[in-house]
Amino acid sequence: MGTTITIFSTRGGSGKTITSVSLASTLSKMGYKVIIIDGDLEAPSLIHLIKPQKPVADLNYWTDYLGAKNLKVEDIINPTKLSNLSIIYSSPPEIGKSFLSKNSQRWWQNALRKSLTTQKKLYEIGYDFIIIDNQSGTSLNSVNNMILADVSLLVVRPASYGVGAAEVFIQEMHSLLKGMKPRKDFFVWNQVPVTDNPEEKTLLNHFLSKWDVKIEELGIEVATVIPFDHMLNLQLLNEITNEIFSLTISMNSSMLEIVDRILKYQNQQKRNGN
Ligand SMILES: Nc1ncnc2c1ncn2[C@@H]1O[C@H](COP(=O)(O)OP(=O)(O)OP(=O)(O)O)[C@@H](O)[C@H]1O
Ligand SMILES: [Mg+2]
Secondary structure (H helix, E strand, C coil): CCEEEEEECCCCCCCHHHHHHHHHHHHHHCCCCEEEEEECCCCCCHHHHCCCCCCHHHCCCHHHHHHCCCCCHHHCCEECCCCCEEEECCCCHHHHHHHHCCCCHHHHHHHHHHHHHHHHHHHHHCCCEEEEEECCCCCHHHHHHHHHCCEEEEEECCCHHHHHHHHHHHHHHHHHHCCCCCCEEEEEEEEECCCCCHHHHHHHHHHHHHHHHHHHHCCCEEEEEEECCHHHHHHHCCCCCCCHHHCCCCCHHHHHHHHHHHHHHHHHHHHCCC
16 A cells, blocks of 8 residues: 655645655655645646646546546546656636535535545555645645545744644644544645854744744654755746756755655554554
8 A cells, every 4th residue: 555645734835835746756766656636726736837748628637536427537647757756637726616615515525535535546556655735724625635644744934923823733633633544744844044144043943943842742743844945936937947847956855854754654654564
């Protein structure tokens, strides 16, 4: 059986998508067979960062599939430039009026059932890892993706208002998911300022270590610290080469740290017979 990882945040723009793609490409380059799902239905963005290899008009989306009976899982799986990495795109949000509305509880109950059987099928096809780029905040969709996941990464920017919201979320989500199945939740600092100024360094380290203690007390392991990389933003301004695989992303060492922790968790689970 494979492992499903969802990348989540309580606030938008914290770096879920960039982290999802970086993690997916790191795992696939290590030789694992990986599929990345755009699970952010309010702001799907993978289609802009990993260009489809066929016309957009011919794509079948994750959202079409979850709500339909006539599509097979093979119909929504697309190749990428990386041989070990496949992708499932999501449709633009205007298509999602029915399932994004407040009265869509039933739609999402069915979607969860279908996601669980699809997860099994993807493992049978041979995927080692399913990576879900999740929607930020709490919604029926984001909770479904948390339920599917064996591992989650909570990506947070170092700002007191952002991490405070994450703390509340961790408490609530954990009481909901506790005991459902074995799972491991990691915390990832992203867009951490880089400075040589001693006073700024002290301020930053004080903030991070104070929160590291609180977060670990809540049962979440702090997995890595990803620095703010202004080159990434500059490269994203270039629409022509704006395919994420062609960008130089300074996340590599952080991704290796995350992968290392995930593999350790998998081994621990195997030893426990799960
Ligand atoms: N480590 C980083 N260094 C510099 N910029 C970053 C870093 N991580 C993310 N960013 C920038 O932050 C922005 C948001 O990143 P991303 O789209 O991955 O966030 P997100 O959490 O998926 O957002 P959304 O909630 O809209 O889905 C992007 O423009 C990206 O370039
Ligand atoms: Mg995103």
